[in-house]
Amino acid sequence: MGLLTIGAFAKASRLSPKALRLYDDLGLLTPARTDPDTGYRFYAPAQLEQARLVAWLRRLGMPLARIREVCALDAAAAAAAVRVYWAQVEADTAARRELAAFLVDHLSWKEPAMTDLTTPALPLGIRYAALSDAGLVRESNQDTAYAGSRLLAVADGFGPTGAPASAAAVDVLRRLETDQVPAGNLLNVLEDAIERAGHAVHGVTAAPPGTGSRSGSESAPLEAGTTLTAMLFTGSQLALVHIGDSRAYLLRDGELFQITHDHTLVQQMVDEGRLSAAEAASHPQRALLLRALAGGVGGAPELRLRDARAGDRYLLCSDGLSAVVPVGDITRVLVGFAEPEQAVRDLVALANACGGPDNVSCVVAEVHAAA
Structure with missing residues (x-):
């Protein structure tokens, strides 16, 4: 199979052409060939696996700089890196969940509507x-x-x-x-x-x-x-x-x-x-x-x-x-x-x-x- 145009590659990888251009500029997903006259990008079918990995990691919310590091690893090391990243996400989410629960309790708390001044609290x-x-x-x-x-x-x-x-x-x-x-x-x-x-x-x-x-x-x-x-x-x-x-x-x-x-x-x-x-x-x-x-x-x-x-x-x-x-x-x-x-x-x-x-x-x- 020959090289894929950026449009065909975008469709196959589920990444938009805009995203592919960005990843090229960042050195994250470099095209197999760029036309020197038109600047048009072409991709090899073998690049689809990496492109799909990038798409999945983006869906996880992983920053681009970290995605670049993960993509440079072998499969076992990349899996470990994703595991570490997600553990961190879950810990951060748990902390925000607890803060939200505290704020709900704190903001819902009100002074008693009436206080019996004749019987002060001990x-x-x-x-x-x-x-x-x-x-x-x-x-x-x-x-x-x-x-x-x-x-x-x-x-x-x-x-x-x-x-x-x-x-x-x-x-x-x-x-x-x-x-x-x-x-x-x-x-x-x-x-x-x-x-x-x-x-x-x-x-x-x-x-x-x-x-x-x-x-x-x-x-x-x-x-x-x-x-x-x-x-x-x-x-x-x-x-x-x-x-x-x-x-x-x-x-x-x-x-x-x-x-x-x-x-x-x-x-x-x-x-x-x-x-x-x-x-x-x-x-x-x-x-x-x-x-x-x-x-x-x-x-x-x-x-x-x-x-x-x-x-x-x-x-x-x-x-x-x-x-x-x-x-x-x-x-x-x-x-x-x-x-x-x-x-x-x-x-x-x-x-x-x-x-x-x-x-x-x-x-x-x-x-x-x-x-």
Whole structure:
């Protein structure tokens, strides 16, 4: 078969002549021959496969510069590159979805239509405790747990500088204990603090990474960094920030609810219906993070606002607890504890009784009517 005109090639490849001219100018799809007098382009039938690949990648939304890189690879490497690109797209989409959900909730929230001025609301406080333990297998503890009158936080470090990474993130947030936070600016203040925490983590993870990191991502390997789950209490509201696979739970009226979403590859596969929850629990890549505070990469954290309610009990924990202790046992401890100090001791003991395969950190807090 001879050369195809640009019109015939456009029809066969499902690319417009305009697109073909653009790809020629960019060196992405060079014609087999260009008439020196008329500038008319001719294509070889063998170029159809590459043209169709370009068309498919454009439908994925892949930038032209990246398409050029993919087209230069062999089939196996190109498939891997497409897999990496799509994992990144899905992670970015998930972050935007969570932001949209937050904005809907935030913009839908309204002040009560009427306030009974004769019966002022009782001020609320929290009783709290934090405990972190290396577990029974790991040589060192890369977790950091903190509980104060306004801030609750758990960070699970990973990689060769995981311990200083988790400590740096929580240390930045601890400054919020003494900062004055306007009620209507709570989330903005927390978002700024998280940005500073990210810079602090980058500062301790910027050295050339070693091997043996806990987690990573298909889109960008996370060699060292930390998860972070934290709550900032103002007396009437709690602002929640979350990134990674540490968790926050709420115990209300005897029922335990997970109020964070794991930023892991396995959880994404569950969300997409590719894995069941039971399969995810034993999946070999269940600790593979898609988002964390990490040097140079990491993704966006979740930010949410919750109304404080007397009697609510909150648990923040690393996956050293949630990955090994059944939810029913966690609920039993949180329902039955008299004081937060006893609850965190019992939860850590449960994790170690299950083999203690990882560092385990717990923060327990109860909202109560202040005296």
